[in-house]
Amino acid sequence: MDGKTLLLLLLVFTPWAAGSAVAEDSAPVDWQGFYIGLHGGGGLGLADVSDPYGRSIFGDTVRAPGFLLGGQIGHNWQAQSTVFGLEAGLGWADMGGTNTCFAWSGSFFSSNCEGDVDAAGTLAARLGWTLPFDGRTLVYGKAGLGAAHVAMEATPAGDIGLAGSGTSGWRWGWMLGAGVERAISQRWSVTAEYNFLRFEDIGFNSPASRSQPLPSPDPRALVAVNSFPASASSDMHLVKLGLNYHFGDTAADDTPPALAAAPAQTHDTSFEVGARYVHGWSQFHKDLGIPGPGTASPASRLTYDSPSLNGIEAFARLDTSFGLMVKGLVGGARGDSGKLNDEDWGILFDEFYPYSNTISSADNEVGYWSIDVGYDVWREAGVTITPFVGYVELRQDMSANGCVQIATPPSVCASPIPTSTLVITEDDTWRAVRLGIAVDLELAPHLTLSGEVAYLPYVNFSGTDDHVLRSLVSPEDGRGNGVQLEAMLSYALTEAWRVGVGGRYWSMWTTSGDVSFGGEETIPMRYAVEQAQLLVELSYKLGAAAK
Numbered sequence: 001m002d003g004k005t006l007l008l009l010l011l012v013f014t015p016w017a018a019g020s021a022v023a024e025d026s027a028p029v030d031w032q033g034f035y036i037g038l039h040g041g042g043g044l045g046l047a048d049v050s051d052p053y054g055r056s057i058f059g060d061t062v063r064a065p066g067f068l069l070g071g072q073i074g075h076n077w078q079a080q081s082t083v084f085g086l087e088a089g090l091g092w093a094d095m096g097g098t099n100t101c102f103a104w105s106g107s108f109f110s111s112n113c114e115g116d117v118d119a120a121g122t123l124a125a126r127l128g129w130t131l132p133f134d135g136r137t138l139v140y141g142k143a144g145l146g147a148a149h150v151a152m153e154a155t156p157a158g159d160i161g162l163a164g165s166g167t168s169g170w171r172w173g174w175m176l177g178a179g180v181e182r183a184i185s186q187r188w189s190v191t192a193e194y195n196f197l198r199f200e201d202i203g204f205n206s207p208a209s210r211s212q213p214l215p216s217p218d219p220r221a222l223v224a225v226n227s228f229p230a231s232a233s234s235d236m237h238l239v240k241l242g243l244n245y246h247f248g249d250t251a252a253d254d255t256p257p258a259l260a261a262a263p264a265q266t267h268d269t270s271f272e273v274g275a276r277y278v279h280g281w282s283q284f285h286k287d288l289g290i291p292g293p294g295t296a297s298p299a300s301r302l303t304y305d306s307p308s309l310n311g312i313e314a315f316a317r318l319d320t321s322f323g324l325m326v327k328g329l330v331g332g333a334r335g336d337s338g339k340l341n342d343e344d345w346g347i348l349f350d351e352f353y354p355y356s357n358t359i360s361s362a363d364n365e366v367g368y369w370s371i372d373v374g375y376d377v378w379r380e381a382g383v384t385i386t387p388f389v390g391y392v393e394l395r396q397d398m399s400a401n402g403c404v405q406i407a408t409p410p411s412v413c414a415s416p417i418p419t420s421t422l423v424i425t426e427d428d429t430w431r432a433v434r435l436g437i438a439v440d441l442e443l444a445p446h447l448t449l450s451g452e453v454a455y456l457p458y459v460n461f462s463g464t465d466d467h468v469l470r471s472l473v474s475p476e477d478g479r480g481n482g483v484q485l486e487a488m489l490s491y492a493l494t495e496a497w498r499v500g501v502g503g504r505y506w507s508m509w510t511t512s513g514d515v516s517f518g519g520e521e522t523i524p525m526r527y528a529v530e531q532a533q534l535l536v537e538l539s540y541k542l543g544a545a546a547k
Contacts, residue, residue, distance in 0.1 A: 029186055031083045031130070032076050034075050035073070037071060037072050037243050038243055039242035040241055040453050040455075041453050041485065042067045042068055042239065042507075044236070045063075045097075045148075045235070046063060046235045047064070047150075047234045048232060049154075049231075050230055050232070052206055052229060053102060057104065057406055059103050059113075060102075062115040064116065064117055066094045066096060066117065066483060068092070069092050070089060071089065072087055072244070074088065081129050081130045083126075083127075084126060087122075088121070088123045090119065090120075090121035091121065096115065097509075098287055098526065100157070101113035101154055103355060106353055106407035106411070107211055107212040107353070107354055107408075108210075111207055112297060114152070115232075119148065119149040120147070120149075121147045122146050124144030124177065127141055128181075131443065137182050137441070140178070140181065141176075141178045142179070142193075142195075143175065144175055146175035146197035147171065147173075150168065150199070150202060151168035152166050152167055152168070152204055153166030156297065157298050158345030158355075159289065159297050160209070160346065162209060162210070163208075167202060167203065171202060172199065172200055173197060173200055177193055178193065178194055179192055181244070182382075184378055184380065186246075187245055188245055190243055190383065190439055190441070191242040192242075194237075194238070195237075196236070196237055198234075203231050204231070205227040205228065206230045208225065208226055210222040211223055211225045222354075239451075239453070240453075269321045270541060271318050271541070272316065272317045272539050272540070272541040273316045273539065275315075276313050276315065276538075278310065278533050278535060279308070280531060280532055281306065281307055281530075282304075282305075282306040282529070283306070283529070283530045284304045284398065284529045285302060285304065286526065286528070289524055290525070290526040299344070300343060300345070302342050302424075302426075304398050306337075307335070308335050310333055310334065312331060313330060314330055314331065315539075319376065319384075323375050324375060325376055326372070328369070328371040335364050336364075338361070340359065341358070341359055343357045344411075344412065353411040356411040356412050358404060359404050360400035360404075362398055362399065364398045366395070368392065368395065369392070369393055370390055370434070373389060374387055374388025385438075385439050386440075389433070391431070391433060392434055393429065393432075394506070394529070396427070397427050398427075398428075399424070400422075400424040400425070400426075401419045401421060401423060402416070402417050402421060402423065403417040417469075424465070424467055426466075427463060428461065428476070429461070429462050429463065430459060438450070447492075448491075448492070449488075449489050450486075450487065450488045450489075454483070456481055456508060458481075461478035462478075463527070472517065473518070474516060474517050476513070476525060477514055478514070483507055484507075485504065487503055488501070488537065489501060490502075490539075495541075496541050497539070497540055498538070498541065499537065500535075500539070501534075502535045502537070503532070504533040506531040508528070508529050510528070
């Protein structure tokens with residue numbers, strides 16, 4: 001069992017142990033004192049690379065999505081409804097990604113930049129206020145220091161035999177965050193929070209590369225280009241669910257015996273069904289020649305960007321009286337305002353060119369569904385904690401029309417192709433196993449915050465690339481990991497009807513993959529997809545949550 005799975009299992013099953021050891025009551029809690037806990041979540045690292053050669057044609061932003069597991073320790077002081085304190089947190093991270101960098105000319109072998117984060121931590125002051133409804137919900141902000149162990153590497157693309165350059169180490173900066181903490185007993189609490197971290201610039205050298213003197217098309221005429229100092233500014237967005245144990249004296253010591261011995265609540269079976277409007281963004285890219293981390297010299301890269309997807313989904317959730325939870329969703333979205341950037345390095349058509357980049361208009365149709373089964377390890381006093389296992393499937397059908405050359409000298413699309421002409425299609429399916437935890441917190445009467453974190457320990461990718469004008473159909477395959485995050489704030493209009501607004505972030509990537517170009521031989525390939533969505537929902541719930 002690896003470290004990330006063990007930590008996730010601890011986060012999932014500790015609430016059950018806590019629930020068996022304490023009696024639930026509805027008295028306000030005393031937040032003062034030391035606490036220690038675990039957290040799980042995920043997010044996105046962003047590194048913007050500066051180009052010492054000039055303005056880049058494309059790229060220079062490395063997106064590094066991934067998963068986070070760790071712990072925190074802190075101390076609170078309380079003055080009536082105001083709670084302030086200090087908290088330190090540190091987590092293991094599995095975050096990484098690739099993109100083009102130093103692409104300032106079509107006559108130059110630009111690079112592939114790879115960014116990775118394997119740890120992240122914070123040291124922050126917290127300031128919050130307990131909500132007046134029951135004194136058991138703390139809304140807080142936090143600010144302080146942020147740190148991350150980051151690696152950045154740049155390698156000349158096109159397999160021209162030159163070494164890459166890079167750096168790794170701890171980077172320091174500042175952080176801001178906000179969250180909600182809910183007491184589930186006098187000792188235990190659950191948290192949901194968002195953190196933004198900004199780090200000092202990462203300094204490294206661009207790798208030595210080669211350039212083609214113009215107008216010569218002769219690959220033997222390449223000349224050396226020295227390395228130059230470069231840097232990357234880096235940010236990180238994190239979403240975390242956590243569980244804390246509080247030490248010291250608590251209000252439980254003064255709780256009347258009759259209240260402390262109050263019987264646990266009983267629950268009825270409930271069923272919720274609803275629909276959501278979905279507005280989102282999607283990116284899919286693939287790197288030819290990169291099977292996974294550590295081999296970073298692509299021969300080609302295709303990047304599909306879909307900035308505006310609109311669609312609808314249906315969802316349902318069943319909570320039984322004995323704790324079993326089953327939930328699922330099915331949905332789809334479409335966007336027709338996207339683009340495809342098709343990059344190639346060291347290509348030989350009528351002439352030889354170090355770097356080609358073409359742009360096409362792109363459509364994207366997305367369909368997805370998921371099913372999860374879990375058990376409510378805690379369902380008391382407005383808090384539900386539900387670990388689950390599940391399955392998710394995401395399908396993308398993308399098509400690119402037209403072709404315009406944006407890297408000079410012109411190569412693949414020296415003569416522009418009109419947008420009425422279909423040039424490439426990409427039909428993909430991602431299938432994954434989900435291991436996650438869902439938390440529902442009643443912040444106030446009728447107002448509920450729901451959060452969900454899922455790690456995808458097994459991802460299967462299959463796809464088909466069709467270069468229509470070249471009559472080249474290429475089957476694709478891969479295996480990898482992923483992360484899925486979701487948050488929803490909902491309001492109960494009546495006992496049955498609810499409205500809500502929230503967001504979702506999905507990312508999946510392969511750690512091993514390949515593509516076949518019409519024969520038995522396969523070539524290594526790395527595939528990655530991201531989906532970010534704004535959700536607006538309306539639902540109807542049958543049955544009482546508790547009585």
